[in-house]
Amino acid sequence: MTHIATSVATVSLSGSLDEKMRAIADAGFDGFEVFEPDLISSPDLPADIAKKAADLGLTLDLYQPFRDADSADPEQFARNLVRAEHKFDVMEQLGCDLLLVCSSPLAGAVRDDALLVEQMAILAERAHRRGMRLAYEALAWGAHVNTYRHAWDIVRQVDHPALGTCLDSFHILSRGDDSAGIREIPGEKIFFLQLADAPHLVMDVLQWSRHHRCFPGQGSFDLARFGADVAASGYSGPWSLEIFNDVFRHSDTGRTASDAHRSLLYLQEQVRDVETPSAGNDLFAPPPPGPIENVVSLRIAAGPAKAAQLGTTLRHLGFDLTAAHSEHGLSLFTQGPLAVAVDTTVDTLWTAPGVPAHLPALAQIGIRSERPDLWLTRARALGVTASTVSMPGVADATDAVVRLAVTGATSLDLRTRHSAGAWQSAFDLAPKVVQENRACVSHVDHIALAVPAESWDGVMLLLRSVFGMVPHEGQDVVDAIGLVRSRALTLATASGTIRLSLNMVPGRPSDSDPLPAARRGGVGHVAFGCEDIYAAASAMTERGLTPLRISPNYYRDLDARFGLGSETLDAMQRLGILYDADGTGGEFFHFFTETVGDDLFFEVVQRVGGYEGYGETNSAVRLAAQLQY
Numbered sequence: 001m002t003h004i005a006t007s008v009a010t011v012s013l014s015g016s017l018d019e020k021m022r023a024i025a026d027a028g029f030d031g032f033e034v035f036e037p038d039l040i041s042s043p044d045l046p047a048d049i050a051k052k053a054a055d056l057g058l059t060l061d062l063y064q065p066f067r068d069a070d071s072a073d074p075e076q077f078a079r080n081l082v083r084a085e086h087k088f089d090v091m092e093q094l095g096c097d098l099l100l101v102c103s104s105p106l107a108g109a110v111r112d113d114a115l116l117v118e119q120m121a122i123l124a125e126r127a128h129r130r131g132m133r134l135a136y137e138a139l140a141w142g143a144h145v146n147t148y149r150h151a152w153d154i155v156r157q158v159d160h161p162a163l164g165t166c167l168d169s170f171h172i173l174s175r176g177d178d179s180a181g182i183r184e185i186p187g188e189k190i191f192f193l194q195l196a197d198a199p200h201l202v203m204d205v206l207q208w209s210r211h212h213r214c215f216p217g218q219g220s221f222d223l224a225r226f227g228a229d230v231a232a233s234g235y236s237g238p239w240s241l242e243i244f245n246d247v248f249r250h251s252d253t254g255r256t257a258s259d260a261h262r263s264l265l266y267l268q269e270q271v272r273d274v275e276t277p278s279a280g281n282d283l284f285a286p287p288p289p290g291p292i293e294n295v296v297s298l299r300i301a302a303g304p305a306k307a308a309q310l311g312t313t314l315r316h317l318g319f320d321l322t323a324a325h326s327e328h329g330l331s332l333f334t335q336g337p338l339a340v341a342v343d344t345t346v347d348t349l350w351t352a353p354g355v356p357a358h359l360p361a362l363a364q365i366g367i368r369s370e371r372p373d374l375w376l377t378r379a380r381a382l383g384v385t386a387s388t389v390s391m392p393g394v395a396d397a398t399d400a401v402v403r404l405a406v407t408g409a410t411s412l413d414l415r416t417r418h419s420a421g422a423w424q425s426a427f428d429l430a431p432k433v434v435q436e437n438r439a440c441v442s443h444v445d446h447i448a449l450a451v452p453a454e455s456w457d458g459v460m461l462l463l464r465s466v467f468g469m470v471p472h473e474g475q476d477v478v479d480a481i482g483l484v485r486s487r488a489l490t491l492a493t494a495s496g497t498i499r500l501s502l503n504m505v506p507g508r509p510s511d512s513d514p515l516p517a518a519r520r521g522g523v524g525h526v527a528f529g530c531e532d533i534y535a536a537a538s539a540m541t542e543r544g545l546t547p548l549r550i551s552p553n554y555y556r557d558l559d560a561r562f563g564l565g566s567e568t569l570d571a572m573q574r575l576g577i578l579y580d581a582d583g584t585g586g587e588f589f590h591f592f593t594e595t596v597g598d599d600l601f602f603e604v605v606q607r608v609g610g611y612e613g614y615g616e617t618n619s620a621v622r623l624a625a626q627l628q629y
C-alpha cells in the first residue's frame with residue numbers, strides 16, 4: 001500500500017522560506033509548492049534551496065504562479081514567452097519541473113479559444129524542450145477561462161504531453177460548480193491538485209480567495225465529495241494545500257504547518273467515508289473513534305481569591321461540597337452524576353502553559369468514555385499531542401485518563417467510569433451534606449469556550465478531526481461592548497449530545513485599548529440542562545441564588561414577539577428566565593448566574609421540542625445585565 005503524497009504551498013505559512021521549509025518537513029509533509037514571492041525574497045539561491053529541501057527530505061512539487069501567459073497582443077505574448085524561459089531557468093536550478101500557469105484575469109487576455117489553444121501549445125512546447133511541464137489552472141476571476149471545465153477543455157484541445165490541468169478546490173467550489181465533472185478528466189492529465197477550504201462568505205471572490213482560505217476541516221466546502229471526485233479520476237499526484245489566509249500569515253509557523261498536515265489526513269478519512277474509490281487503498285485511514293458518552297466533570301481553576309465565590313455559586317446551582325483533597329487543594333462539588341472540582345491553589349501549572357492570569361478558568365472538561373486508549377491512538381495518528389494521566393489506585397492502563405489540550409487554558413479529559421470513581425475516592429470525604437433539593441440540574445447542556453483568534457481554526461480542526469464534531473452555522477453576536485464571533489460544534493453520542501460553542505473576540509486588543517474585563521479572556525460559560533426550568537429556578541432561589549436580573553424591557557419585547565401571556569411573562573421575569581423559539585415548535589428557556597471573576601458564568605437551560613440553538617439572540621441582553629454588577 002502506498003500513501004498519497006502530501007504537499008503545501010509556502011504561501012500558506014508565515015516566516016522566511018527557510019523557516020517554512022523546516023516547519024513543512026517537521027509537520028510530516030512529503031513536499032511543497034514554492035510560491036514565487038517567497039523565493040524572490042529569500043537570501044538563498046535556487047540551488048541552495050534545492051539542497052536544503054533535499055536535506056530535509058522534501059520534494060519540490062510545483063513552482064507558482066506564472067501569471068497572464070496568454071495575450072490578445074502578439075508582441076505581449078512574445079514577451080511572455082521570454083519571461084517563461086526565465087522561470088524555466090530558475091526551476092532548473094531548483095530541480096522542479098512543474099510550473100503552475102493560471103488563467104489570465106487581464107483585460108488583454110485572449111478571449112478566443114482557438115487562439116488560446118494556439119498560444120498554450122507554443123508555451124507547452126517551450127516547456128517540453130526544457131524538460132518542464134505546465135499545470136493550467138482556472139482562476140475563479142479569470143477574464144475568459146474561469147471554470148475547471150474550460151481549463152480542461154483548452155488542455156484537451158492542445159493535447160500536448162507537457163500540458164495538463166491544475167485543479168484548485170477553492171476556484172471550483174467558491175463558484176458553486178459541481179465537481180463531479182472531474183471524474184471525466186483522465187487522471188494523468190491532472191498535473192496538480194490544490195486544496196483549500198473556506199467559510200461561506202458573500203464577497204468578491206478574489207478577496208475571499210486571497211484572505212479567507214483555510215485548511216480542509218476549518219471551513220464550509222464539501223471537500224470530501226471533491227476529494228472523492230478527484231480520486232475517481234485516477235489522479236495519483238500530491239494532494240497539496242494552498243491557503244491564502246491573513247491570520248496564518250502571522251501565526252506560529254510550526255503550529256500552522258502541523259494543523260495543515262492534520263487537515264490532509266482528516267480529509268482523506270472523510271473522502272473514504274464518502275465512497276471507497278479505486279484509489280481508496282492509498283487514502284489515509286486513522287484508527288477509528290472510540291466510544292464516547294457525555295460531559296461528567298469539570299475542573300475549574302479558581303485560586304484562593306475566587307474559590308469561595310465559585311463554591312457559593314455552585315451551591316446555589318444545586319451542587320454540594322462532598323469532598324476535599326487537601327494535598328491538591330481541590331474542593332469537589334457534586335450533583336447527581338456531575339462533579340465539579342474547584343482548584344483553590346495559586347499554582348495552576350498543572351494545565352498547559354497559557355492559562356490566563358485571571359481566574360476562574362475552566363481547566364478541564366471530563367468526558368466519559370470506556371476506551372480512552374482508543375482516543376489516544378486516534379489522536380496521535382492525526383498528529384495531535386495527547387497525554388495519559390495515571391490515577392492513583394488505577395492500575396489498568398485502559399483506565400488512564402487521556403488528555404488533549406483544546407485551548408491554552410482548557411483540556412478535554414476522556415475518563416472511564418472506573419477512573420472517575422477512583423479519582424473521587426482519592427479525596428478526603430467531607431461530612432456528607434444532606435441535599436434537600438434534588439437534582440436542580442441533570443447534565444451539561446453546552447460549554448462555551450473562549451478561543452483566541454489565532455487558535456480558532458486549529459481548535460475547529462482538532463474537534464472535527466479527532467472527535468468528528470459537526471460544526472454549525474457561525475454567528476456574529478453584537479452587544480454593548482463589541483462583537484463576539486461564535487460557532488457551535490456538536491457530537492451525537494450514545495447518551496445525548498455534546499455541545500461546544502467556540503467564542504472569539506475578533507481583532508487583537510492593544511494595550512492602549514484594553515478590552516473590558518468581561519472580555520479579557522473571551523467569553524466562557526458552562527450551561528447545565530434541567531427538566532423543568534421553573535422548578536430549577538425556584539429551587540436555586542431557595543438555595544440563595546439571585547438570578548441575573550433582566551431588564552423589564554426585554555419582557556415587553558418578548559410579549560410583542562411571542563405573545564406568551566402575562567402570567568408566563570411575570571413568572572419568567574421574576575426568575576430572570578429568557579426565552580427563544582425556533583418557529584418549528586422548539587422552545588428554549590434559560591437563565592444565568594452573575595459572573596464569577598471577570599468572565600466565567602453559569603447558565604441553566606431547558607430545551608423543549610427539539611430546539612437546537614443556544615438562545616444567541618438573548619446574548620446582548622444577558623451581557624448588559626452582567627455589566628450592571
Ligand SMILES: O=C(O)c1ccc(O)c(O)c1
Nearest residue numbers: 065102137168209210242
Ligand atoms: O490569487 C492568486 O493570484 C492565485 C495564484 C495562484 C493560485 O494557484 C491561486 O489559486 C490563486
Ligand SMILES: [Mg+2]
Nearest residue numbers: 137168194242
Ligand atoms: Mg491555486
